Amino acid sequence: MKTVDARGLSCPEPIMLTDQALKESNEQVKVLVTEPHQKMNVEKLAKSKGLSYTSNETEDGFEVIIR
Amino acid sequence: MIQTVDFFTPVVDDPYTFGQIAAANALSDVYAMGGEPKVALNIVCFPNCLDVEILGEILRGGADKVKETGAVLVGGHSVQDDEPKYGLCVSGFVHPDKVYKNHGAAAGDVLILTKKVGSGVINTAVKGGMASAEAEAAAVAVMSRLNKTAKRVSEKYTVHACTDITGFGVIGHCCEMAEASGVSLELYTRSINYIEGAVEYASMGLVPAGAYSNMGHRQDQVEKGGIEDVYEDLLYDPQTSGGLLFAVPEEEAEDFLRELKEAEPDGGACIAGRALPKGEKLIYLK
Numbered sequence: 001m002k003t004v005d006a007r008g009l010s011c012p013e014p015i016m017l018t019d020q021a022l023k024e025s026n027e028q029v030k031v032l033v034t035e036p037h038q039k040m041n042v043e044k045l046a047k048s049k050g051l052s053y054t055s056n057e058t059e060d061g062f063e064v065i066i067r
Numbered sequence: 068m069i070q071t072v073d074f075f076t077p078v079v080d081d082p083y084t085f086g087q088i089a090a091a092n093a094l095s096d097v098y099a100m101g102g103e104p105k106v107a108l109n110i111v112c113f114p115n116c117l118d119v120e121i122l123g124e125i126l127r128g129g130a131d132k133v134k135e136t137g138a139v140l141v142g143g144h145s146v147q148d149d150e151p152k153y154g155l156c157v158s159g160f161v162h163p164d165k166v167y168k169n170h171g172a173a174a175g176d177v178l179i180l181t182k183k184v185g186s187g188v189i190n191t192a193v194k195g196g197m198a199s200a201e202a203e204a205a206a207v208a209v210m211s212r213l214n215k216t217a218k219r220v221s222e223k224y225t226v227h228a229c230t231d232i233t234g235f236g237v238i239g240h241c242c243e244m245a246e247a248s249g250v251s252l253e254l255y256t257r258s259i260n261y262i263e264g265a266v267e268y269a270s271m272g273l274v275p276a277g278a279y280s281n282m283g284h285r286q287d288q289v290e291k292g293g294i295e296d297v298y299e300d301l302l303y304d305p306q307t308s309g310g311l312l313f314a315v316p317e318e319e320a321e322d323f324l325r326e327l328k329e330a331e332p333d334g335g336a337c338i339a340g341r342a343l344p345k346g347e348k349l350i351y352l353k
Contacts, residue, residue, distance in 0.1 A: 012195035015272050019197070037279035041272030044296075048270045 001028040006038065007061055014038045015045055022049065022066065034061040042066075069161060071096035074110045074154020078190050078307050079207060082121045086128020086153060087211040092233070092308035093155035094136055098218040099231035099311055100168075102161035104136045109143025112152035125153050136215055167221075167229035169240075170247030172314035176227050176342040178252060179324055181217035182310025183209050183335035184237055185265025185301050191275045192268040202264025209262055209335070210308040216330050217311050224323045225316050232309030236281045237302040237339070238350055240312060242288055245349040248314070250342045253351040256298040260335035269300045277305040288349040299352065310335075314342055 004021050006014035014033050021029045022045075031042050039055055039062040046053040046066045053066045073093040077085045090107075097104045109129060113122050133140045138157070172178075189206035192198035198206075214231065221229070228248055230240050237254070245252045281303040291299055315323055320338065327336035343351070 011276055012191050012197070012273050016195045016197065019271075035276070037274070037276055040279070041274055044270060044272035044274070048272070 001030050004031045007032050007034045015041055018042055018045055028065060028067045031064045039064055069097050069100050069102045069159040072156040074152050076150055076152050082124035083128040084207055086125040087132050088308055089153045090129035090132035090155055091211050091213050093157055095214045095231045097157055097159035098214040099229055101165050102159035104138040104157050104159040106158045107133045107138050107140050108156040110154045110156060111145035112148035114149055115147055135213060167226050169228055169230040169244050172228040172244055172248035172250050172342045174250055174342050174344040175317055176314040177317050177320035177338055178340040179313045180310050180339035181336045183260040183262045185262040185304060186210050186307050187275045187304040188265045188269045188273055189262055192273045199264055205263045214311050220326050220330050221313060224319050226313055228314040230312050232306045232312055234305045236304050238285055239281050242285050242349045249345055251346040251349055252340055252342055253353050254340040255353050256294050258337050259339050260337050261301055265301060266297055269297045274300045278303040290348040290351045292352050294352045
């Protein structure tokens, strides 16, 4: 699984990095973000690409696993 | 006399365009109150590490917009700062009986919005290098356009209430109008015009943090109904130099909208909703 560590980054960087990671491989992508709205934006990106995702709260933010 | 001030950090890379947008945004407050701008002063923050020609271009953009209003730019003040900021302090005049207020909307009034929505989303997409050149140009055209023509057209009609759509987004500014007027407002989410690309980028998660904070402040007062998330996001999207939102009597709405469209054929004016008797919520999305 590929990991995108976007913790501490502000919008739209988590989306740019996630979009790039999804384009580069067909593996599962785990995205780490700090803020709730960033989690929601990453979920929207997955949804717009027709991909499934699961989200969990972590110690310092959220993780969204896509595909 | 109307006195207003507004300034912000660059929303686009091109300094001349930034100057135009910041000036149009600052001048809009006068139009939203039914006034005409007469005198403006520059407010400038600028780092000494940047080429002074960039500052010249920002000021040229601002000056051109002030000139377009018919007001005069008589000077201003600058300070050194780490990040560029630009805006205007504007004085305008309006007859005391003709001041537009953000209260006064009555049940049955029609809401008319004069610009397309989605500049915050497009600016976020541009920042991420994910916006098309067409979408970027469309957003620049919206943001740099004065609310002058829309205000001129409105002079012939009965304006019960008016506000300009800026940082709180369409829903935030509608909530203020509804609260102040003692009514509820229903918004026709599919009748509102969105800037080219805005729906696509908002669907992709290019929704700025400000839209979520606007939502956090107001969502308890909004009945979302069955509308898609993307339209809700766009109506919370903070607008830079957005349009005017008028509440006018139903019998005048059609003529007003037609005349707005004739004056600005690509302006995106639309019927955005209607005022209802005060209900449980301030805003009902349809």
